Amino acid sequence: MKNWNVILGVDVSKLTLDISCAAHNLHLKIENSSKGFGLFKKWCNGNAFDLKDTLVVLEFTGGYEYRFIQFCESQRIAYTRISGLEIKNSMGMIRGKNDQVDAFRISRYGEEKIKRLTPSKPLDVNMIMLKQLLSFRKRLVRERAGLDSTLKERKHMYGVNNTDLVIRIILGKIKSNNKYIQDVEQEIIKLIKTSEGLLQNYRILTSIKGIGKVNAWMTLAYTENFNLFADARKYAVYVGVIPFERSSGTSVKGRPRVSHMAQKELKQELNQAAKTAMAHDPEIIAYAERKLQSKCYKLVLNNVKFKLILRIFSLIKRGEMYVENYKRAA
Incomplete structure (x- = not known):
């Protein structure tokens, strides 16, 4: 088992990353972008953190962490993703909450659980694409459901038929959505068949x-x-x-x-x-x-x-x- 000299906790959001090292009481807030990742690397060098002996601990966020993970892989920085519920349950009673505090708590969690934490495997491109397709399919399905609800409501309230302009537009959009959903599902099947x-x-x-x-x-x-x-x-x-x-x-x-x-x-x-x-x-x-x-x-x-x-x-x-x-x- 590798001994990590530095444990960094990362609280991930759509636009920013809060990175903390509880052992040294250090914190850094950066953009969740290439520019921010460059500042992170400089921060690590400035604090004499050897990235080869550093383990990054972060929560599942549903996708916001992927750009930072890609950066970590390009720099050969080890990382592990942990369920937010697991981290919360390990803390007991807590008071107060913000991104900086959460990052320190994640870092502290990593230090306490270091003996059983193992680096995550490299990202699978197929998994990233599968999640993107499923996310877009969900959006299309919800949009279709909203259109269908509007269609039924308009027919009920105004007694109009399919010659009504609004009804025709809604029906056209529903038809298009059905076609797009089918296209996305075919792409998902195609992706699965490649592996x-x-x-x-x-x-x-x-x-x-x-x-x-x-x-x-x-x-x-x-x-x-x-x-x-x-x-x-x-x-x-x-x-x-x-x-x-x-x-x-x-x-x-x-x-x-x-x-x-x-x-x-x-x-x-x-x-x-x-x-x-x-x-x-x-x-x-x-x-x-x-x-x-x-x-x-x-x-x-x-x-x-x-x-x-x-x-x-x-x-x-x-x-x-x-x-x-x-x-x-x-």
């Missing part, structure tokens, strides 16, 4: 009842083809389906609840997957029926989501397709 590993895992995911193409695409993207999360439980925490205990001594005994610090979009997609599995997968149906005898529907739905995640990671690890009524060898 044997991606294609294999996509086939495994879609073999599971309840996991459709969109859910499979998002799972591949946010796990970076199952390279970001060591096991199913860590991914379940990231998605927000693991309940955390809320108790203290004998006086505080709250019901375990899932954290609001989660990837809500993935969680929403898993909701649909769980509902589909509860309707069409015999094993999940039987499991849900047993759970419903003692739990409410919402809790059972969450249990099913976790069960699907366990199934996903198990099949991916073994490299096997899902087989209904599969029985393990004795």
Whole structure:
């Protein structure tokens, strides 16, 4: 295991980066751009930080960190990305919050957990493009939903038909959006087919009842083809389906609840997957029926989501397709 002489915590936002070294009580705020990265390098040199012995710790942000990561890779600076929930849970009670404070806390987290932190693997260009395509597809789908809502509202309120100018414009935009969504989805499939590993895992995911193409695409993207999360439980925490205990001594005994610090979009997609599995997968149906005898529907739905995640990671690890009524060898 490499010994890192310097641990830097980085709080990432769209326009700026807050970089802190808790051990030396140093802080730097720069633009999230090439110009800012140049200032960061000068700052490190000015403080005698050997970049070969420096580990950068930063949170997942959904994309804002990618330019800085590309810079780190070009300079051979080791970095690791950590779930924001994991960092928050390690801090206990905290007071106050701003970007500089967060950067110091991330640096302190890195110093405390250094023995188990390992540098992240280099960025996969396919993963970056897949996330970009999914993000643009989401925008198109939301725009289409808004247009469809406006269409129904106008017809209901004014009793107009398809000859109305506004209705014709809306219908034309919906038609265009449908074509663009189809084009984006075809590009996603094309991208997945360029990688044997991606294609294999996509086939495994879609073999599971309840996991459709969109859910499979998002799972591949946010796990970076199952390279970001060591096991199913860590991914379940990231998605927000693991309940955390809320108790203290004998006086505080709250019901375990899932954290609001989660990837809500993935969680929403898993909701649909769980509902589909509860309707069409015999094993999940039987499991849900047993759970419903003692739990409410919402809790059972969450249990099913976790069960699907366990199934996903198990099949991916073994490299096997899902087989209904599969029985393990004795």
